[in-house]
Amino acid sequence: MESISEEDKENVGGKAYSLSRLREKGFNVPKYFSVTADAYRKFLKDSGLEGQILLEIARKDFGKMRWEEMWDTSLRLKNRFLNSSIPEDLENVIRSEIKKSYEKVPVVVRSSAPGEDSANTSFAGIHESYVNVRGVDPILEHVKLVWASLWSDAAILYREELGLDIKESSMAVLVQELVEGQRSGIVFSKDPNNERHLVIESVYGLNEGLVSGDIEPDRWILDRENGAIVQHVVASNREKSVRLKEGGTFIEELSSTFSDKEPLSEDDISRIYEMAMLSEKVFDSPQDMEWTIRDDEIFLLQSRPITTLEDKEKSWYISLKRTFDNLKALRIKIGDILIPEMISDSGSMSQVDLQSLNDIELAEMIVSRRSTFEKWDSIYTKEFIPFAHGMRLFADVYNEKMKPSDPYEFMDLLSNSDLLSMRRNRKLNLLAGMIRKNDSLRKNIESGNIGGDFGKYFDEFMEVFGRSSYVEDKRQMIKLILELSSHPENEIISQKDPKELIENFLAIFDRKEKKYASELLDIGRASYKLRDDDNIYLGRIEGHYLDSIKEGKSRLSKRGIEQNITDDDVIKALKEKNYIPKAQVITRDLSHPGNVRIRQIQGQPASKGVVTGIARVIETKDDLFAVRSGEILVCDAIDPNMTFVASLVSGIIERRGGMLIHGAIIAREYGIPCVTGIPDAIDIISNGDEVTVDGYLGIIVIQRQ
Template identity: 55%
Template structure:
């Protein structure tokens, strides 16, 4: 097949593999006599020609070679996706290909608003569903805008969510392709979805409807009316109304807006009982035609029902995919999430932490301590779940800002937008500032320093030290005042490390805002604000979660101390799991079973690599002696100027960053805590190096290139 662009009327069976499942299913519905919006399809041949005729294919191949996808966390996949997306933004469609697309589209849809949708081959089958993983753009007008959004849909083939889902299914991303549908936008008065078979109960059907466009329902911004029907006889089992009815409407030039409609519409149920049963009938027709239960998007305009798309309801367990999709939030959703996090969740975390701190564990009897451990464990697990379900998705504020910034500014560096975010004050940086102040007091007073060496502190220093320990000593890192004092003396024994001067981003910010039309500039400013809050909370929420975890660990340590004190066969260095400790508390005659101390495998000399490739995460070039950290207790041995090599820097480890001259992490991504802190301190940083703590050894001379993401190792004899 040679066609690069095919209109709806020209599609036949031979085009199926070149136009994707979504486009071909609409062709099938059209042939069945159902109303579908007119559309034109940009085939996979056009996508492949675009890759071949530019440098894109080679650049994507190089990006994929950096690290195996199965070893990546979501932050790394988002970074990979962002870089590839930037390639598409900055790589124009070749003239000959663009002319062919323009000539074809000029005959159809360019005088009306359109939806630019993905339609990947194999995208939606009975066992897999890529719903929501690829992009669709609503209310696009004019050839120039359509051409731009074709590239963005192509780029969405490489989205982080699509990476994660394909990895889960064992699909090779390199073999994927993408067709694009240019579909006339039907601005329906009412829209919705139908699940011809309720995923929760196969004997039922589910219909959801909203006023206005479908986009708000699909994105989760608008709560729908919901009907549950008996599949056997179409009777309505239940109708649930939303707390308030909102709708998505078209903006005059491009895009959509969320609005609260008039009272008349707000108080009107979107569908009559007759219309509900009409949709029931249509759903059964589609299910029969395709041979399996269908997830159907529809809209109603002028009393006509249009089918926007129909795909199989996947038969796989989609819990992980749903979490991937939860990372991707709309602006309206992010604003609601921000209010909840700042006004409800973080104050609740602080309250829970303070409540646990007020409990005197040492005064409890063993049974009471066992109950307290279980209570703290449940509390910590609850907050871990909330962190995954709400805090991590709010990190999409940074991602959304970054995508929009790159779309309108088109910088060569896809991470340029980070400069506009880093002006936000981070809790861990404020904490380090207080630590530096304490170190400065010792540095400037010889007698105070000499007393500190003998664990004698007094005066203002003692007051400030005790206040710091009270506020920050419960981090799970400082097990005693002596450890904290040792760290402060190490910082004080070396020249004060100045924070780098903040880059003046005034012109950058003005340029970004000016890239929008006057009526959209307030939205651009709001997006920047959400991005900055998201950046700050990405760091701060880790600290709050760490404090809750530490309170749980303190209760376990109290239990372990009691068990060790009454048993000659157990000492403080032994590893005991929670269940064993609880059994020992509830039964004083029980001797807990020690867990084996599993030593990490180390790489042998044959696997020594002189140079390893990671991801640049903090600009700069530095050479120093490696200090490899495999446990928090080793942090207090770090010396000034060393290169910190670790699995990942968590917020409770941040206090050592002012001592080090470079950072190397196994975990990757520009959004991880270590990368954020490295940028704040202006420290060269490379992340995303598998086996970093095994390849690099204590004492190796290491050069960290934070521009290219390369770490060079010069092995010293006898290191290990």
Template identity: 45%
Template sequence: MNGLLSFARIQRRHRHLVGGKAMTLATLMRGGITVPDGLCVTTTVYEDFIRTTGLGTRIGMEMGRLPLAEMRWEEIWDMALRIRNLFLNTAIPDHLRETLASELETRFAGRAMVVRSSSPQEDRAGSSFAGLHESYVNIRGLDAILEHIRLVWASLWSDGALLYRKELGMDMQKSAMAVIVQELVAGERSGVAFSRSPDGADHAVVESVYGLNQGLVDGTITPDRWTLDRRTGNLISHTPAAREQAMRPVDGGVTLMPLAEAEQNAPPLDEETLDRVFGMAMTLEKTFERPQDVEWTVQGESLYLLQSRPVTTTRDSASDGTPWSKGDKRPWYLSLKRSFDNLKVLHRRIEDELLPQMAAEARELSKTDPAGLSDARLIEAIQTRMRIHRRWVDVYWRDFIPFAHGARLFGQVYNDVVKPEDPYAFTALLAETRMTGMERNRELRRLARMIQSDNRLRERLASRKLDDVNPEFSTYFNAFLERYEDLTFKAVRFFKDREGLIGLLLEMAEQAEPEAAAGRPDIASLADDFADRFPEDRREFARKLLEIGRSSYRLRDNDNIVLARIEAQLLKVVDEAKRRIGELDRVDADALTPAQTVKILSDPAAIHEIVKEQATIDEPVQHQGRPGLVPPTVDTADGDFIMRARQLIGQPAGQGLAVGKARVISAVEDLFQFKSGEILVCDSIDPNMTFVVPLAAAIVERRGGMLVHGAIVAREYGLPCITGVADASALIHTGDRLTVDGYLGIVTIGD
């Protein structure tokens, strides 16, 4: 066998070589079901490719940086992007190319093809990888087919696929990928059919759209939906869609096109075709002895089966409210990934509606002085602001978090088109200066320059005498406070008193004016080069994708800052309530939650219950302010000496090399003690705390990812940055001497 098997030659014994999809298609073809012609590139070809090119070893190195169980979603995405780039930049060896080229050119020369995954781990009982591995539609020519075979291989290591295999306890190192290369049937109508409804009800469901199935599967197009009696096939209900667009094949791929008026006014399926689709789904259920999730398309009078897999999950939420069914979190993983068209809608809603509304609501709340409220009105204000804050936090998770995929989608498309050696080269095009946090830091730098040039002002501020200071400075200082006093960190407002801000400005004034970063790329030229790599009719897509990517990148800063202003308005009324409660001197007011402050103000007798609650809380062991972390030193068995961490490994997120003393940030006070030239070490950098970054020599962060806020800001300032350093703020102490290697992702503790 040369590593290729036509559907007609696939036998049951080949399942481990061809995977679930190919095995199903072969079985159905032998059973007389109409299936588009195709063949399978078996797992032996994949294994030969990663062995002979050394990719297997390099993938192992990437997987070995940090245990998958300890990685956050963004860290896994980063790793998956690096692995994908390895596939993009590793040519198929000549002996494999010759084997593939001979068969593919003979069978499919000049024809439009579909290239899709068929992993042996897919579509088995109890698991379904639907949507996690890649499929590509309307691929023409040998070079394009070979390139997309590599991309399907790479999707074995996508973030979603890795997370799902981890969820199911599968062995990552034993994963392999077969690929189906199949003739494209450009159906006029397409859809899915469930022989048993995915919500668990005892009926069948058929969904259909005009054009190709891709628009339905990725959620871009809402389908017409028919519910049928499983026993008789009788129609129970039909839910029509707002029919506006269809996914159609075009040169180099597929695109959305408007529907003709006749199609808009009529459902995609007539009664006869609906009966045929239902009959096929029920036949497949009998064949495989399980309810089936079937993809199909209709071209002319012919009904084609595209794939069939077991219905393994239900679409409803679990009993605890999580948006996935028991044992299958894949729907949540997939919900974070959005199509280009979905991102366009999110982009406009976030930029034009949500962010302005959030900012306006924060401004309106700021007009009320909590000190002037009666206890009853203060209780009402706390409860109202708790609801408002909760509502905006829900918006943050519903809309802002998924929109973060805009930067990721741009990065993937950029790498696919440009194929840079550096998988993060795309971030240069995303870097902008319109972030709220960066504008705030520029204003701080302007205030610091005023202090540098005025010794008397410096002396007055050093003695904390704010009267009789430079009028220009006073004006700018008060304007800064008005704009930014609502920033929060760990439920504390940064600038509610001026002491910390003055100390920060004095420290910045001691720092030499930072030099402009050398060798910054010409962003406009990079953007033009990216767009020029697309055909003329696809360049508008490229420009829009870049716009969405930049907005998504910028949002990582701006949404947190605006949300913090909402939080600050809640904290203002809670702080006033704590002040009044604190006067009773029977409770630790600082430790009260908003709900507890309401309880005590409503019923002073409740203070006894809350005092008891506070007294029974066991304080966990703290390491640099963080509970529950392993201690930074370890005694040997005989106690002869103490062993400490020497080198910590993370992900390189900002290039450069820096040496300096560590400043571990776990509370607001740590930020205002920050000294110029120190290395910022923290659990995660919040956009509200980045006003100290201009003082830093480097950044070390436990939270990982190339697109987390710490990495974004570090690159803006040209600072070495390492993210994903496990237990960074426990293993490193303030004052430790650190060497931060942003090229290799290594933090060395000590000289």
């Protein structure tokens, strides 16, 4: 840190350079050293990662990616970082610096990217920092983890939003001695909401709980002119503190002595105020600073400009990282409250005989069911989708600990054949099996005679699963079952023994951390299952809503009213006998670009294997029931209500990308190749094209017919 100068600013990054300047001005800064951006670039070049990164970011325009695709790209890159070695000459230099002063002391390994935390952009919370890292090899490993965080989904998204050139990104790393303070906090030398004020926030113990949002701070608002306290907002629940453990940190309960006492005295507040105002003079701009107090001595940990970019514009990127405690609470809410309420709402709807209602009652029922569907659709977005990050959290920890050659190996630990969609598919295959073994039954069904045991089991199937917007037409389902019965059953293929993988994963944790690891796996599995099941539950509610629309249109057709009218028109026409709605004009773009002579497309690998087959492009619900055994399913987006055709197809191609989307999940369950993230898949590929799906490389090869 002693040798950092103005010329090194871009090489050591914002954090390291700022601390160097403050140290020169007499601030109490813990000792540190910088692993420069040049070192990062050498690592990329010598390890071959440079070319791999370019290949990954060229797969698809980031602006067209969903979060699942962005996370997928990040996961693959992070795994490559973890499985790549630092060049020997570079490692020796870093190892030597660690041994000088840091081998036997705990350190913080922080990001310090060039351009990070400038006056116009703040990457606070975007890149990774690791607290309480001990030993030469662990420090080297965490340097790689910080380098990899340059390619986290949040960092990629944020750079994209700011218009920064992702290909030119680089990362320096700050390795700083860890000071275990008894009290810590942050200070804004200028309140972003009131330029006359300065804000101090403080907690007991380390800053980790404050920064992560796990611990509520006491907050003091001061007058910038004289440091007078304008307001003190007491933490509503001052009960927790972050302490060190053997590598990492943990949250513990405060004793009553401290829980009833504010963490800062008036003298502490005065000293922090003076430090903040002096730092502002050094940089000639308002500062956001982190500090800690050990034995009454204040240590300045980092200082960055208060960005002109409002925090709310960045909050979405940081919110991608759902904390473990948040996920546990969300699981209880979803499992104990929301899912039972969804089932109850769906059950209530199924009790209503729509044909017994008069027109006005039916119109009111449509309004009621639409309102219920819209309510649950909103809850799905706000509550259910965020819980999918349980899979993501498990994946991050699994890959960091296990360093598998396959970055998607974690999915084999989550795989769950008790998914509602898989139970539905097994029931379908049982029905198909009855026909497969009985030629006379096949002939009866083909002639429209559905009775006996088959008819009983089929009616039971439709009662349980026939309420989704896709599985509602008995005629179409019979057609599908007949197609299934014409070919051997496509059994679920286990990719690896999950028991062995689970045992290996849990074995890497020490006794104290095993409970956390088991809970994390449990959350990941629950998230995986719910990712599929919640769509089935929502599909049932939507199905009931569509049933009421269908009944309304049926009645209106007897009055000579055309079927292609809006739902609002259906409601109005049922209420007003003289109302004649205008039919919607449906146009199709006949200049279908399927004739574009693209022969090969690069997407994202989602399920291993290579297969060649005939493309079946899905553009409407009816297209699903035209699928034939062995075809390649080509679609815009799959949801679990559509995956009843999975046991028929030999491969899946989907526009949406990512390992966590439903097409990828069901493909891995059945062990069929899948490539996702293909822009305009249904336009580029036509029905009847011969396509090869390479689920290892994420490549689609098209042979036009």
